[in-house]
Amino acid sequence: MQRCFIALGSNQADPVAQVSKAFAELRALPQSRLLACSSLYRSAPLGPQDQPAFINAVAMLDTTLQPEALLDALQDIEQRSGRVRKAERWGPRILDLDLLLYADRIIDTPRLQVPHYHMHARSFVLYPLAELAADLTMPDGTPLQRLLDACPSTGLQRLTGTAAQG
Template identity: 45%
Template sequence: MGVRTEAALGLGGNLGDPLQSFVAALHSFAGHPAVELRRFSSVYRTKPWGIVEQPDFLNMAALLSTDLGEVELLNLCMEIEQASGRERRERWGPRTLDIDILTFGELVTDRPSLQLPHPRLAARGFVLVPLAEIAPDLMIGGRSVAALKAAIETSDVVLDEEETTRLRDALG
């Protein structure tokens, strides 16, 4: 076991039943012996970003504490994505589940397979809105998540109350 680190994750999906993919992913994290699921946000609906000719996305954020290293956590995220049927065909294309590590403690790294904090986090409302719900005071690059959120347009990120209720019911 390594050093316990708090990590922030962003989850998204727009194929199949993304909410069920979120539930399965959160169960996988909570059931892992080196991971403690601390908090998770509501579910938000957003228009596609990048490739716009695809279904709307559902997005949420989660905070966890882990004894895994950042690469081990990345591998776990990719295993969970694959279990949901994720196929990596095109960047910003449709997917059953996408799990991004947004932050891993205070680690700053720039590797081909993993950049932390996530390099586009501060420009994405669909990441900042759910993350601000559960960790507004989390500091990223010297600014709080709440401040980062306040600095961008987020009106296109809409709380999906029905999917949030489904999520909370499924997770007990």
């Protein structure tokens, strides 16, 4: 089993329900076991500001799926939720699932970059991740706490009473 962390985000079609449903879908992944889910967080959108705020969270799971097979499974969950991939980056979306970390591996293929390429600068990823694994060290040896120290939580709001069941 490999320990993985997945970021979840939504700002369309009842985002809280979308993220909660995605947690349930992750729980049902084959060859995998969902271990924990962070609280939900509200964050301002990246890029175009003329869209609703996002609801974000992080899931921790163990899996025997290989990285690209896990990516395929995540993209399948997105598609079943109604996500349509568009050329516009950082636009509104029903559901976004990003593979943040896959064990201690560094992966750089045309389809997949792990650790996720901008996670170090995204409070809506780092703070839920720290909720699940405060003592985590990145594959390059950087402690998660150092990334948190360099990434203020400005504008990030933890929603109370919204932790999903892991």
